[in-house]
Amino acid sequence: MRKQTQMHQVIVAAMLLAVGLLVYLLDRPADQIYFVPDWWEFTIGAGQVFGPIGAYLPTFIHVVVFILISSALLAPWRFQITSICLLWFGIDSLFELAQHNAIATRIADIVPSWFQGITFLENTSSYFLAGTFDLLDLMSIALGSVSAYLVVRFFRKRESDNVTKQ
Numbered sequence: 001m002r003k004q005t006q007m008h009q010v011i012v013a014a015m016l017l018a019v020g021l022l023v024y025l026l027d028r029p030a031d032q033i034y035f036v037p038d039w040w041e042f043t044i045g046a047g048q049v050f051g052p053i054g055a056y057l058p059t060f061i062h063v064v065v066f067i068l069i070s071s072a073l074l075a076p077w078r079f080q081i082t083s084i085c086l087l088w089f090g091i092d093s094l095f096e097l098a099q100h101n102a103i104a105t106r107i108a109d110i111v112p113s114w115f116q117g118i119t120f121l122e123n124t125s126s127y128f129l130a131g132t133f134d135l136l137d138l139m140s141i142a143l144g145s146v147s148a149y150l151v152v153r154f155f156r157k158r159e160s161d162n163v164t165k166q
Contacts, residue, residue, distance in 0.1 A: 002076075008155050009155055012068055026049040064145075068148055070088065096137050103128075107128045
């Protein structure tokens with residue numbers, strides 16, 4: 001039964017990733033999205049599809065997805081979901097805080113020059129310098145952490161209820 005719970009968590013994570021991808025493809029300019037060529041322009045206009053929530057949806061989705069996937073992968077060891085949620089809340093919050101102007105320039109200054117030729121790492125400095133620190137992003141990370149906790153608890157409760165019925 002545990003495998004079914006894990007699979008449900010991965011399915012929910014995949015659906016959320018699809019929504020996050022739509023936010024980027026429909027509401028963000030292509031030249032600001034890593035791995036999407038500039039000519040691949042689907043944007044209808046800034047925030048036209050998802051509205052104001054589209055600005056914070058990716059941070060919400062990111063933390064939820066990573067918690068759900070981590071919980072599914074670590075299920076055989078029965079890690080406490082609270083620990084997983086706190087870990088990802090901390091990681092995402094630190095990345096958000098690192099986009100603050102006072103911190104971002106210092107981080108960009110210490111990024112090694114050899115990152116430039118490596119996929120994913122080549123945009124490290126840009127992530128911090130071009131990113132914008134926003135308290136509402138921190139709130140969406142917190143809300144995402146709590147939401148993921150509740151989703152995992154729901155699936156685990158359903159699993160334990162099914163086991164006791166048998």
